Amino acid sequence: MDAFEAELTALLPRLRRFGRALARDAADADDLVQVALERALKARAQWVPGTRLDSWMLKIMRNCWIDETRTRSRRARSLAPEEDGLAVRDPSADPEQAAAMRDVDRAMAALPEQQREVIALVLVEGLAYREAADVLEIPIGTLTSRLTRGRQALVQMLEAA
Amino acid sequence: MEWDDELIAAYADGELHNVIQARFDDDLERDDALRARVEQEKMLRARLGSRYDTVINDPVPERLRAMLDTEPRSQVVSIAEARRRRLLPQRAWIPAALAASLAVGLFGGQLLGGREGGISSMPIAGGELAQALDTQLASTPATVSATRIGVTFRDSDGRICRTFDGAEVAGFACRSNGQWRLEMLAPGSGGQGQGYQQASSGSLLALQAAQERMAGEPLDETQERSLRDAGWR
Numbered sequence: 423m424d425a426f427e428a429e430l431t432a433l434l435p436r437l438r439r440f441g442r443a444l445a446r447d448a449a450d451a452d453d454l455v456q457v458a459l460e461r462a463l464k465a466r467a468q469w470v471p472g473t474r475l476d477s478w479m480l481k482i483m484r485n486c487w488i489d490e491t492r493t494r495s496r497r498a499r500s501l502a503p504e505e506d507g508l509a510v511r512d513p514s515a516d517p518e519q520a521a522a523m524r525d526v527d528r529a530m531a532a533l534p535e536q537q538r539e540v541i542a543l544v545l546v547e548g549l550a551y552r553e554a555a556d557v558l559e560i561p562i563g564t565l566t567s568r569l570t571r572g573r574q575a576l577v578q579m580l581e582a583a
Numbered sequence: 584m585e586w587d588d589e590l591i592a593a594y595a596d597g598e599l600h601n602v603i604q605a606r607f608d609d610d611l612e613r614d615d616a617l618r619a620r621v622e623q624e625k626m627l628r629a630r631l632g633s634r635y636d637t638v639i640n641d642p643v644p645e646r647l648r649a650m651l652d653t654e655p656r657s658q659v660v661s662i663a664e665a666r667r668r669r670l671l672p673q674r675a676w677i678p679a680a681l682a683a684s685l686a687v688g689l690f691g692g693q694l695l696g697g698r699e700g701g702i703s704s705m706p707i708a709g710g711e712l713a714q715a716l717d718t719q720l721a722s723t724p725a726t727v728s729a730t731r732i733g734v735t736f737r738d739s740d741g742r743i744c745r746t747f748d749g750a751e752v753a754g755f756a757c758r759s760n761g762q763w764r765l766e767m768l769a770p771g772s773g774g775q776g777q778g779y780q781q782a783s784s785g786s787l788l789a790l791q792a793a794q795e796r797m798a799g800e801p802l803d804e805t806q807e808r809s810l811r812d813a814g815w816r
Binding site: 423427428430431434435436438439442443451452455456459460463522523526527541544545546550551566567569570573574576577580 | 588589592593596598623624627628630631632633634635636637638639640641643644646647648650651652
């Protein structure tokens with residue numbers, strides 16, 4: 423394993439977390455990480471050593487996710503009901519905690535894509551506004567307004583839950 | 584003043600500009616409603632955190648880990664070792680039959696002389712080959728010359744050695760008394776025409792043999808260039 427691969431390996435837990443925040447369920451999230459890793463390994467020559475690998479990788483993941491959601495909406499999957507795949511997890515977990523997790527999953531899943539990705543980058547991954555704006559290639563003003571709208575929607579949904 | 588949602592969020596995110604941070608802090612002390620709104624932002628962050636941070640501690644699925652573990656059979660022990668592996672063909676890349684032929688010399692790739700045979704008895708490179716060894720860098724495109732240079736390295740005696748691959752012959756030569764002495768020869772790429780891209784089996788044999796002889800790691804392009812410019816001394 424070379425340095426690049428070792429650094430990516432160290433990032434895996436974070437990438438899975440980001441995937442979990444973007445995608446509807448755990449299996450989709452890990453599939454997304456896998457597709458993004460494939461793309462990253464092919465494009466590794468484009469990464470400039472000394473720059474942040476996490477931002478580079480989050481950007482690839484986010485772009486893979488956009489591609490995936492476009493493909494899915496073209497396919498117009500009508501099979502899976504809205505609630506399918508949400509929050510299937512360890513039955514041994516505290517039921518109250520499991521319910522809280524489900525609420526968050528549901529609220530995130532209900533956000534428009536553009537708001538969900540800024541919430542995932544800033545509030546889940548802890549990126550600075552500037553870093554998140556660079557990952558998404560949008561102006562800071564656009565980022566902060568999406569962030570504010572996403573937050574308001576989440577707070578409303580979670581209060582109602 | 585009236586703080587809007589975006590500024591409150593920025594405050595909670597630690598992104599408020601220095602200039603207004605102090606004013607916000609002042610207002611926060613006086614204004615219960617503002618404090619409640621900041622609390623709400625922090626609560627949201629905490630709820631998201633307690634949901635998604637659980638993923639951080641989950642075991643990473645093997646299928647993801649395995650994608651990044653391209654050399655499971657050996658551990659890279661140092662940067663120098665990693666670099667050496669990058670520059671040299673792996674043993675595993677050489678087909679088994681070819682590797683076997685290296686051992687018995689069927690391909691005609693043979694080490695010339697031996698430690699005991701005496702260096703002076705070895706043939707000396709001349710003509711086009713000597714010129715390529717003298718002047719070419721490994722980065723020179725194959726189209727420029729019939730002979731391509733592989734790696735440059737020092738052997739355990741400190742001599743400068745270079746592998747080469749040509750239409751007729753591949754091998755490696757080491758610098759001795761101002762001349763390139765041929766240490767190992769193998770069939771070349773067989774004159775597959777100008778600009779051949781594939782390394783010949785002979786060149787792989789040469790690299791393999793060179794690897795055994797190499798002291799330390801292959802020289803990088805800067806070292807190669809400066810040695811060339813100094814006349815390989």
